[in-house]
Amino acid sequence: MRIEQGQVAVVTGGASGIGFALGAALNSRGITVVLADIEAQALAAAEKRMESTNTVSTAVCDVSDPDSVKALRQTVLERHGRIDWVFNNAGVVLPFKPMWEHTQTDWEWIMGVNLWGVINGIREFVPGFVQQGTGHIVNTASMAGVAVVPFNGAYNATKHAVVSLTETLAVELAQTAPGVRTSVICPGLVPTQIGQAARNRPGGEQPEPPEPSNVVDDHSHANVITAELLAARVLKALEVDRLYIFPNPGSDAPVEARLDRLRQELATSGLEAARA
Numbered sequence: 001m002r003i004e005q006g007q008v009a010v011v012t013g014g015a016s017g018i019g020f021a022l023g024a025a026l027n028s029r030g031i032t033v034v035l036a037d038i039e040a041q042a043l044a045a046a047e048k049r050m051e052s053t054n055t056v057s058t059a060v061c062d063v064s065d066p067d068s069v070k071a072l073r074q075t076v077l078e079r080h081g082r083i084d085w086v087f088n089n090a091g092v093v094l095p096f097k098p099m100w101e102h103t104q105t106d107w108e109w110i111m112g113v114n115l116w117g118v119i120n121g122i123r124e125f126v127p128g129f130v131q132q133g134t135g136h137i138v139n140t141a142s143m144a145g146v147a148v149v150p151f152n153g154a155y156n157a158t159k160h161a162v163v164s165l166t167e168t169l170a171v172e173l174a175q176t177a178p179g180v181r182t183s184v185i186c187p188g189l190v191p192t193q194i195g196q197a198a199r200n201r202p203g204g205e206q207p208e209p210p211e212p213s214n215v216v217d218d219h220s221h222a223n224v225i226t227a228e229l230l231a232a233r234v235l236k237a238l239e240v241d242r243l244y245i246f247p248n249p250g251s252d253a254p255v256e257a258r259l260d261r262l263r264q265e266l267a268t269s270g271l272e273a274a275r276a
């Protein structure tokens with residue numbers, strides 16, 4: 001689908017970082033943008049910060065709560081009458097540690113936002129897209145969704161799941177509603193507020209935020225890009241209908257390393273199976 005004036009986009013996690021930059025880039029192209037976020041104050045500030053003559057509105061939403069995502073869709077339709085783009089982008093991180101040391105509530109929180117947030121977005125918005133025959137659902141995963149990042153196991157698991165959901169959704173849509181598209185963004189390091197993700201944690205449990213350097217996968221600081229550059233690259237990739245979007249330079253190395261290992265082990269197990 002082309003990016004065209006008059007369309008309406010919903011961006012979750014839109015009050016900060018990557019979500020805000022995606023919203024601003026879309027809005028500067030004449031798209032009505034709804035920034036949805038769990039942080040009401042940050043949303044109000046974001047709406048002010050978005051320097052544009054095109055329509056911007058905000059909605060408080062907790063993506064981990066299906067009722068909240070349902071209410072978001074209803075609000076957007078009541079306000080703007082249509083929805084063309086949905087960016088399931090809200091996400092959180094945990095402090096780096098061996099995965100067996102994360103508590104039950106650590107796991108439930110990160111799964112709730114990063115995985116259930118995307119599931120809720122798909123379940124709520126895709127049926128309307130299928131009915132109208134058009135629409136594009138864009139999920140934010142991470143390089144951690146295609147590579148191994150030690151001591152980040154819970155986050156990796158959610159992001160691998162988001163990549164898998166999007167890959168599967170693409171095939172299902174191609175067979176049932178070819179006018180509806182989906183893409184997955186796999187950012188490397190982007191300076192944002194993700195290191196302070198615990199600010200949004202319910203129940204007052206605030207674990208130590210990770211060191212900013214801990215959020216870096218195994219790629220170097222030379223590959224860091226700004227959220228604005230990421231957004232510009234994402235929009236270009238969407239216009240040529242890419243399924244996988246790798247906005248940071250150097251993204252190939254960690255993916256190649258994983259694929260090489262898989263290829264090697266596949267080849268070996270194939271030989272072993274043939275000999276058995």
Ligand SMILES: NC(=O)c1ccc[n+]([C@@H]2O[C@H](COP(=O)([O-])OP(=O)(O)OC[C@H]3O[C@@H](n4cnc5c(N)ncnc54)[C@H](O)[C@@H]3O)[C@@H](O)[C@H]2O)c1
Nearest residue numbers: 013016017018038062063090091142187189190192193194
């Ligand atoms: N920054 C990076 O280096 C990086 C790298 C790879 C992937 N990502 C992914 O990019 C996405 C955006 O993160 P960011 O870096 O812009 O971080 P950020 O913290 O700046 O923005 C995330 C936004 O999500 C919101 N949010 C948190 N919990 C929510 C909930 N339950 N419901 C609704 N909104 C909620 C926060 O309030 C915040 O505004 C995330 O999915 C993250 O995993 C970021």
